[in-house]
Amino acid sequence: MASTLTSAPTKDAPEHGTGKTFFGHPRGLATLFMTEMWERFSFYGMRALLVLYLTAAASQGGMGMAAATAVALYSVYNATVYLMSMPGGWLGDRVWGPRRTVAISASVIMVGHLLLATGVSALFFAGLVLIGVGSGLLKANISTMVGHLYDGPDDPRRDGGFTVFYMGINIGGFAAPLLIGWAGQQISWHLGFGLAALGMALGLLQFLIGTRHLAPRSGVVPNPLTRAERARALRVSLGGAAVLGVFYAAVVLADAFTIDWVLWPVSVAGLVLPTYYFARMRRDKDVTPEEKRKLGGFIWFFVAAAIFFMIFDQAGSTLNLFAEKSTSTDLLGTTFPTSWFQSVNPLWVMLLAPVLATLWVALGRRGRNPSTTTKFSMGLIGVGVSFGVMALALVAASGGDRVSPLWLIVIYLIQTLAELCLSPVGLSVTTKLAPAKYASQLMGVWFLAVTAGDCVFALLQLAIGDAASGTAGFALQGGAAVLAGLVFLGARRRVNALLGAVR
Template sequence: MASTTTLDAGIQPAAPSGGKTFFGHPRGLATLFMTEMWERFSFYGMRALLVLYLVTSVHEGGLGYKAALGAAIVSVYNAMVYLTALPGGWIADRFWGPRKTVAVGGCIIMIGHFLLAVPVTVSFFVGLAFIAVGSGLLKANISTMVGHLYEGPNDPRRDGGFTVFYMGINLGAFAAPLVIGTVGQKVDWHLGFALAGVGMALGLGQYLLGTRHLSPQSNVVNSPITPAEKSAVLRKAALWLGLAVAFYAAVALSGHFTIDWAIWPLSIAGIAIPALYFARMRRDKDLDSDEKSKMTGYIWFFVAAAVFWMIYDQSSSTLNIFATDSTSSKLLGFDFPSSWFQSLNPLYIMALAPVFAWLWVWLARRGKNPSTTMKFAFGLLMIGASFLVMMLAMAAASGGVKVSPLWLAMVYLVQTVGELTLSPVGLSVTTKLAPAKYASQMMGLWFLAVTAGDCVAAIMQLIVGDATGSTWYFAAQGVAAILAGFALVVYRKKVIRLMGNVH
């Protein structure tokens, strides 16, 4: 998801009289804007190549994996990026503060991309792990620092600042496949991965040079860890790491290790951790009956979001493979790499996000703004419909026929419409239903819906194997999402009752 926030900029006040500004906003916004733009450039550029490199034959420079396995690896990688955002936020709160955590995260991401550029399989997978960890450190904290630039939540420039910031996300996501995708597919895979590393290096350099413009609050460690707590954490981390190393060393020495030994445990963990995390919060005795009711209502939105992301995030895996194997790379006489399809979503978001921001306000003024439940249901219907379109596209591609690029253009358009009705609304309802005690952690739980959805997709891809990409594969998921959407409509009154005073 290139961007999932549609904030209304509103009317901006005059620029402050003292010092330089960035479109009327604090100068630090330019630093964070450029950092995020280059980080997203590196992230989405590499992701546009990832599954294609995994499934390309060895003699053509790839790793030669089957399509299902390649898609599962991408799904697990996406899941880990969002899973690591939780410890990323915790590290900033307890150890380093947001500013230092983002700097460390950027360095780790850059190293990870350059490890991908080394034509050695072990280096490649270590690089993926580095990028996932670094993204978690950076993603969890850079948006927080944008908020630090403003004088509290009521600063009239705040929403406009986030709108500018998220434009940087989409600019980076749009340009990345066009540049990195072209180099990777047309010149050399590893040169493309290296170019992603250069992009992160540019973002990191911009960040380090511009830190003086950031708020002093970004240096603050909100809840510093005590020496006793630190020792306990390090002991537990060392214990679990040691057990993991010993287990995988034994598997490797026995000669039975395959990539499945990594994908299956991570996929199961990606589903179990959100469930356990939610259950722990729901059982907290400090919560009153109203807060527990709202948490129960939130389960509906979490599951709906997981179903949505299960399908949506396959844009970088199964849909990317379809773009390469079964879609014509020519349109109006112009030839282009298949990775360019990955630029459609951010392009659609930049075009449609302002429209949806205006639409919700327009409907609200007339008393016709749909409820959160109905917006979620519509998002599920759209994402389900996108895979029914994919079913038709796959049927049209039977017998080795290359279908028109307009098929995928339509799929991505329908998915983006669904995203803009579900994802920003999900962020909003998460903050509204969150108990006061778990205000920040609930936002982390929302991102775990992406982890859970991607892990379900990975397990499904491993189970169906060679059937990944068949017409029934897309049809089954599309129908499941549509049924989930109808379930939300049917039970909307029950969900609304659980939500209490939140509408």
């Protein structure tokens, strides 16, 4: 069981106010900031190319996949990345501890990107699997280690620390399409994937060098498995792998295998698993009644985040294809790669995150800082409005002419403001509401909100095809998000009552 950090100095407490700091925060934040920056560099660089590579004709070095299938595959792949954060959190809590889990996962991600760079189709999909597994293992644990740097949930620097950490994500996300996207589209798809592997290698090296600055708690297994539990986990894992192996072997031998045999099961699993984990935690006798009440409040945030990410994560799929097919890429007489549009959102984040972080602090000093529920409502309404603008952009492009890049720039501006109201705040509130026994695992559940949102859109894409990303599809999704935001805002007092002192 993990010990609780307090403001009193102990041998297990992280650095606070002594020695070097990182923008006024514990020095260990620099290690986690840089590690996440390089991991996101590799991930977002690959993501900027993925749908474009899948839909590019074979004569252009691509895979020639239909757009609807490529978008569904992208959504399911992205969902899988976050789906794997749940077992990643479990490994951090029960087997390796957060610090070792991050080191192992970074190595797996690096190998996955190397497989993408080979240019062999079978190895390409194997690489996607490894990146999905590795990213899931890393995400829940590195965010948990950020929380370990602070003196409990009431440390006034905590939200600011997560905002700084979020900046690392977006620095990597900004640079990746510019370098990896350019190399992939202008020189070779597989050179781009190779640069992603190099980025992850740098992130792993930096993490190994900087681990001494992390909180000692990050190297501890909070709730280690007993010998009997370890044996049972091994039997279940091997048994599940064997069943899946036999099932898919039978499908292949029957000459019935298509990509749908992967897309549909993963999409359904992305909706079922969060329900299972919430039920399991609420039934656990080691979870106190107070912690269970807070979990009830967390479910509201989870559903709101799922709706948000259903829309937000289409930046790399439907919006990327709109940029490729219907948006001008001429700037001052120079043509730039379509993938560069993927740098617009991170650029907006870097420009606006300090502004919003300063605003929250200033409002807090006056006792007027919006509650977490209000910020989430603002995020939902904002992302819904962005898809209303996207529907208008499709109308403007309906004549076959390429529209101004300002359409996408404005859409990403609105989405960024919405993201900054919801995503870093969601990371912070998750660490505040997590039961002691499930510190890393609840962070994994938070990332399952991304899985759920992506899976909903994948199912829509599989069921109705291109209509899901047409003018009416964008308008309906945007309207649903705005309505959900208004409902969440109306229920904020009820939700706040479940959170106790957490705001």
